[in-house]
Amino acid sequence: MADTDNYEFSSDSEVKFKDLEAKFPERSSLVLWALHLVQDDVGFVPHSAVDYVAKRVGVSSSWVAGVVSFYSMYYDHPVGKYNLNICYNAACWMHGSDDLEGCVTEKLGIGPGETTKDGKFTFTRQAECLAACGNAPAIQVNHDYHENMTADKMASLIDELSKK
Secondary structure (H helix, E strand, O other), rough: OOOOOOOOOOOHHHHHHHHHHHHHOHHHHHHHHHHHHHHHOOOOHHHHHHHHHHHOOOOOOHHHHHHHHHHOOOOOOOOOOOEEEEEEEHHHHHOOHHHHHHHHHHHHHOOOEEEOOOOOEEEEEEEOOOOOOHHHEEEEEEEEEEOOOOOHHHHHHHHHHHOO
């Protein structure tokens, strides 16, 4: 894990960043990609990484901080190994997304914004839309989407992830 007080890209992320620099001549376009690299390195975007990305890309730290706070895919604090997002848009809500939240709360004893004591799960947030209306309700666990979810499927998924 990278040093969160003095963040710099890992060697793998540095290679990826250099590849991205060649693809994006407009430097400001690198901010989103660079933040993904940070989050892959550390699991969240610490303040020192905001400053680091700003310097590497050539924008202000306040711009990078604004990106982190605007997009729900970036975390400004440590989160669990598995980040659970449940879609709450109309289609998912009408197909039982509330049941999924109830399952998470019951099985893990956490609500939105909370992390289990073992640090394995964070119910990061209720997503406004995961763009899976045709297969509602949908959830996102880290970068993986799960559609046509039920409380039983949610419970099984939590059990499966708990064993990893």
